[in-house]
Amino acid sequence: MAQADAAANNLNAGTDASSPSSSHRQAGVSRASSADNVLEVTDLRKYFPILRGFFRRQVGEVKAVDEVSFHVARGETLALVGESGCGKTTTGRCVMRAIEPSGGSVLFRKRDGEEFDITTLAKQDLRSVQQYMGMIFQDPFSSLNPRLTVLEIIGEPFITRRLITKRRELEEKVAQLLRSVRLDPTYMRRYPHAFSGGQRQRIAIARALALDPDFVVADEPVSALDVSVQAQILSLLKVLQSELHLTYLFITHNLSVVEYLSDRVSVMYVGQIVELGRTESIFSRPRHPYTEALLSAVPVVETGKAGRRRERIILEGDVADPSNVPTGCTFHPRCPYVQDICREEEPQLIDLAGANGSQPHLVRCHFADDLDLQGVGNALQ
Amino acid sequence: MSQTPLLLSVDNLATHFFSQEGILEAVDGVSFDIHAGEALGIAGESGCGKSVTAQSILRIVPKNGKIVTGAINLFQNGDSVDLVQLDDRGQQIRQIRGGEIAMVFQEPMAAFSMVYTIGNQITEVIRLHQECSQNEARERAVEMLRRVGMPQPEQTIDAYPFALSGGMRQRAMIAMALSCHPALLIADEPTTAVDVTIQAQVLELMKDLQRDMGMALIVITHDLAVISELCDRVMIMYLGKDVESAPADVIFRDPKHPYTVGLLRSVPELGEGHTQELDPISGSVPSPYRRPTGCPFHPRCPEFIPDVCDVDLPPQIELAGGHRVRCHLYVQD
Numbered sequence: 001m002a003q004a005d006a007a008a009n010n011l012n013a014g015t016d017a018s019s020p021s022s023s024h025r026q027a028g029v030s031r032a033s034s035a036d037n038v039l040e041v042t043d044l045r046k047y048f049p050i051l052r053g054f055f056r057r058q059v060g061e062v063k064a065v066d067e068v069s070f071h072v073a074r075g076e077t078l079a080l081v082g083e084s085g086c087g088k089t090t091t092g093r094c095v096m097r098a099i100e101p102s103g104g105s106v107l108f109r110k111r112d113g114e115e116f117d118i119t120t121l122a123k124q125d126l127r128s129v130q131q132y133m134g135m136i137f138q139d140p141f142s143s144l145n146p147r148l149t150v151l152e153i154i155g156e157p158f159i160t161r162r163l164i165t166k167r168r169e170l171e172e173k174v175a176q177l178l179r180s181v182r183l184d185p186t187y188m189r190r191y192p193h194a195f196s197g198g199q200r201q202r203i204a205i206a207r208a209l210a211l212d213p214d215f216v217v218a219d220e221p222v223s224a225l226d227v228s229v230q231a232q233i234l235s236l237l238k239v240l241q242s243e244l245h246l247t248y249l250f251i252t253h254n255l256s257v258v259e260y261l262s263d264r265v266s267v268m269y270v271g272q273i274v275e276l277g278r279t280e281s282i283f284s285r286p287r288h289p290y291t292e293a294l295l296s297a298v299p300v301v302e303t304g305k306a307g308r309r310r311e312r313i314i315l316e317g318d319v320a321d322p323s324n325v326p327t328g329c330t331f332h333p334r335c336p337y338v339q340d341i342c343r344e345e346e347p348q349l350i351d352l353a354g355a356n357g358s359q360p361h362l363v364r365c366h367f368a369d370d371l372d373l374q375g376v377g378n379a380l381q
Numbered sequence: 382m383s384q385t386p387l388l389l390s391v392d393n394l395a396t397h398f399f400s401q402e403g404i405l406e407a408v409d410g411v412s413f414d415i416h417a418g419e420a421l422g423i424a425g426e427s428g429c430g431k432s433v434t435a436q437s438i439l440r441i442v443p444k445n446g447k448i449v450t451g452a453i454n455l456f457q458n459g460d461s462v463d464l465v466q467l468d469d470r471g472q473q474i475r476q477i478r479g480g481e482i483a484m485v486f487q488e489p490m491a492a493f494s495m496v497y498t499i500g501n502q503i504t505e506v507i508r509l510h511q512e513c514s515q516n517e518a519r520e521r522a523v524e525m526l527r528r529v530g531m532p533q534p535e536q537t538i539d540a541y542p543f544a545l546s547g548g549m550r551q552r553a554m555i556a557m558a559l560s561c562h563p564a565l566l567i568a569d570e571p572t573t574a575v576d577v578t579i580q581a582q583v584l585e586l587m588k589d590l591q592r593d594m595g596m597a598l599i600v601i602t603h604d605l606a607v608i609s610e611l612c613d614r615v616m617i618m619y620l621g622k623d624v625e626s627a628p629a630d631v632i633f634r635d636p637k638h639p640y641t642v643g644l645l646r647s648v649p650e651l652g653e654g655h656t657q658e659l660d661p662i663s664g665s666v667p668s669p670y671r672r673p674t675g676c677p678f679h680p681r682c683p684e685f686i687p688d689v690c691d692v693d694l695p696p697q698i699e700l701a702g703g704h705r706v707r708c709h710l711y712v713q714d
Contacts, residue, residue: 083578199665234649
């Protein structure tokens with residue numbers, strides 16, 4: 001627990017330290033605007049019990065999310081990246097309280113400044129807060145009910161919350177939502193099966209935006225789509241963000257998408273944040289060996305441009321088992337730079353902001369300062 | 382490119398599916414050659430017919446599908462067999478499947494049986510194709526598992542597929558496919574279901590194995606970057622047609638077909654920053670039952686020429702350097 005506090009302090013210190021220098025585009029992210037953070041997550045934990053035997057005895061736990069802290073400023077996009085099993089989806093769900101977190105707090109701030117601690121709200125209050133939060137899922141083939149028409153799918157939140165009672169009014173609202181995601185409103189009487197993957201994802205987005213949320217959790221929204229359609233959805237998400245002043249928590253494993261869409265990125269490994277900072281600085285100079293390996297593992301199209309080919313780092317082995325986390329640094333069995341200390345002592349999340357300028361850059365590595373890691377990107381510096 | 386002998390020649394292949402909704406022309410007039418040791422990438426979006434092309438080669442097209450025209454000639458030891466003419470349940474094709482030509486699937490969980498150990502399943506393949514005893518087969522299986530980088534192959538050979546992680550399962554499947562030293566390996570989306578770091582491992586492994594064993598490779602994927610990593614030649618498909626094919630370095634540097642150009646522009650590129658402009662192709666792939674007239678790509682094409690593209694199917698045009706493209710823009714008259 002002491003560790004966690006230290007990490008949290010570091011995190012706060014990081015945000016504080018960065019306040020004076022606000023010449024950057026994201027001038028607001030830090031202290032000055034901490035009043036304008038849509039979301040402040042502190043020490044979020046989600047442990048799943050492992051049950052065995054006839055009596056469902058608990059024999060252990062899976063630490064899916066372990067002491068995760070971050071904030072999302074209004075209007076920005078924070079990406080959560082990592083491989084399967086790193087806890088990124090669980091984090092997204094805990095933030096919405098779609099599943100119950102085991103501990104920690106999630107502070108949500110509405111547009112008018114009203115604050116709620118999501119984790120302690122009663123069911124009824126939670127429901128009324130959840131209307132300010134939308135969620136987009138990965139697979140538009142399973143996230144839309146095949147037995148409802150588009151009108152019913154998008155109109156459902158208005159009906160269940162008794163916001164609109166007149167049919168004409170509802171149809172108008174749905175038509176407007178469909179137009180906002182660039183779909184023809186005349187399609188509203190059709191069923192989901194009549195649409196292609198990209199169109200379905202647009203319907204899912206329209207539904208997520210139905211109640212005019214402040215904050216949207218997008219869980220791998222383009223992974224299930226065709227390549228040419230992915231780009232359409234990504235551009236749409238970007239346009240909607242500026243039109244509707246949305247704040248995104250973007251969960252993905254695709255680093256190219258992260259670079260395209262997000263202002264800040266948080267890299268997760270086995271339930272913990274290992275690196276958190278501005279996208280450009282992390283991508284051009286990662287400070288955690290895992291981030292470096294992730295960036296280097298992405299295959300690139302060889303267009304013949306100079307300097308695109310990089311030395312590839314191939315990690316050994318698999319992602320660690322979150323029910324049986326390695327001692328010390330969780331990444332040490334795969335880390336190419338491993339030292340003795342990594343096997344024994346768990347590194348803290350420290351802020352390197354002092355070292356590289358103004359914006360907080362948190363890293364969980366004993367050698368964050370010493371390693372000279374390879375990033376991607378040529379035009380950036 | 383053509384110093385090595387020709388291994389497989391697909392000529393004007395057409396595979397159609399017959400269903401109540403009509404005839405689905407999944408593959409419609411595709412031709413390509415593969416030389417021994419060469420790696421060909423087939424890319425395209427869902428519904429373009431890339432997987433059906435692979436199924437046609439192995440003659441494992443689902444029941445309601447049929448190869449309607451074309452020839453698939455497999456050359457081995459100076460002999461050639463037209464796979465299209467073989468009985469798809471006959472002895473000869475069963476010897477070729479898994480023997481001469483092997484396949485790796487996208488979802489290793491679905492390719493393995495749950496109720497047998499991986500060793501059991503790999504030795505079964507070996508004993509089907511090679512004369513050997515159970516013990517010899519097992520030894521070869523262990524050797525193969527070691528070759529694909531499976532940790533402790535002597536123990537993992539007795540593991541059930543569900544006990545392995547995604548990356549390990551993918552390795553086990555590659556080991557099974559390679560256990561009879563095929564001349565051609567077809568990999569259908571080999572890395573789509575695994576994580577990025579595992580993908581890098583699998584790609585590296587396939588590159589090594591291909592080089593060491595001198596086999597030819599067909600990689601089927603929607604991810605052009607994967608093809609760029611692995612392949613010598615690329616064929617881009619759209620709605621059952623081969624719209625463009627060229628050596629990998631040529632096609633990525635100088636794509637000709639508007640669809641290829643669009644595909645390359647629609648993926649955000651790592652290292653290009655926050656400000657890069659995506660230029661997505663408009664619309665989405667039409668239903669294969671309602672295939673557009675003329676060039677199948679014309680409703681989405683930015684270079685659309687009225688009264689030409691929507692009327693005539695563009696012919697295949699040979700450009701310099703083994704670059705073939707099906708587009709009216711390059712017709713010279």
